[in-house]
Amino acid sequence: RVAALAPALATAPADAAPAAAAATAPHAESTIVRQRSMRDAAQLLQAALAVPAEAQGLAGYPAAIVGHHARNERKLALLVEVAKGLARAVELTRLLDNITEYVFQTMDVDRVAIMLSDESEALVPTLARDRTGALDGRIVPQSISRRVVSAQVAILSDNAPEDSRFGGQSILQQRVRSAMCAPLVGSDGRVHGVLYVDNLTETHRFGDEDLDFLIAFSGIVAAAIDNTRLAERVRRESLVRSNFERYFAPNLAARIAGEQGEVRLGGEKRRVVVLFSDIRDFTPLSETMKPDEVARLLSEYFTVMVECVFRHGGTLDKFVGDALMAQWGAPLGAPDDADRAMRAALDMLRELETLNDGWRAAGRPALEVGIGLNVGEVFAGNIGSERRLEFTVIGDAVNTAARLCFAAGGGEILITGELRAALADPPPLTEREPLELKGKVKPVPVFSVTA
16 A cells, blocks of 8 residues: 555655765754655655564564554555545645644644645745644744745654744744745646645644654645645636537637637737628518517527538627628638638528528518628727626627628628628629718729529
């Protein structure tokens, strides 16, 4: 069991120095501190829990040997139970609570504190408790935490105020007598933080076995923090991706979730293709139907239309009543955005005919839609308030697409001359009379596509 557990606690390269060589020789003027390199946590654990060769039978051997073996068995059982308990924690806050509970259950300490590293690798007080409850303020002496992190060693002080290396005011002010502190070294070799325990009334409270046990315990804690942070990151990315998939095609959502460095959600100017589709004469039609029938009809219609957008890599921007707005180009674009949008529009008209066939057969009303397409530079980003934001595009190109949609007849797609020029593979087009659109000084060249 020891052999199986020890590799999981190793935090250093295979060529780490032996444990005996890793212990730092104390200064002559301060012989009361012992320290162990965390690089040799696995070796120290094996040595601490090893059964002496002469104790293989136990019967008839000195009580000291039998007692040593029994203590090691209990320590190993405790560590296994701790590992099992910490593995069940799925949130960092709950994990830290569990850690402090296990410390008080397994070690004779007055206080326990955990400090975790922030993004700048500075230690931040995260949790501090004594046996009666939570404590306020920073209780880990900086002189101790700095040494633990910089040298990646676990230290034991029998009388911290008398040690010349730990002469900080925080030790004196807090009346720390005995203390142990170990770094929480992750699987990547980086220090996640420190685990600190102390006693305020007695010197020589802790021994070498306590320090070795703290090292083993800290190794398990560091692994649990690694796993918990990974689980939280996976949950967060899964939530982000599921939210993206409400608006973006699944393959685009995956790109956005995986390449967040490319996505600037604060807002930027981008060249996009905008599509508007709108049901013709839907208001008078809806007045002849029951509310649940209207809701069912729109749900069936929008489900198919959105799938057309996603099938061609577009982004669903919004629904406005019976109208749909989609765009290609934000937050991520592609060279063939114009052709993708054009194919999506044609798909929408074809899929609507299939829907209409089914609705007519069921005695339900058929629908007709008009579609407008345009391309141009817009502002793309989060718009709204601090309470509610939505990702959208705003600009003259959007307004022009909406006005073309309004001007299109049932079963017709209207596109601008700019979009026609952007198409690499245009469908058959019919040039229409230029349209005078609100906000435009000159009439806009327009081309028509029919299914």
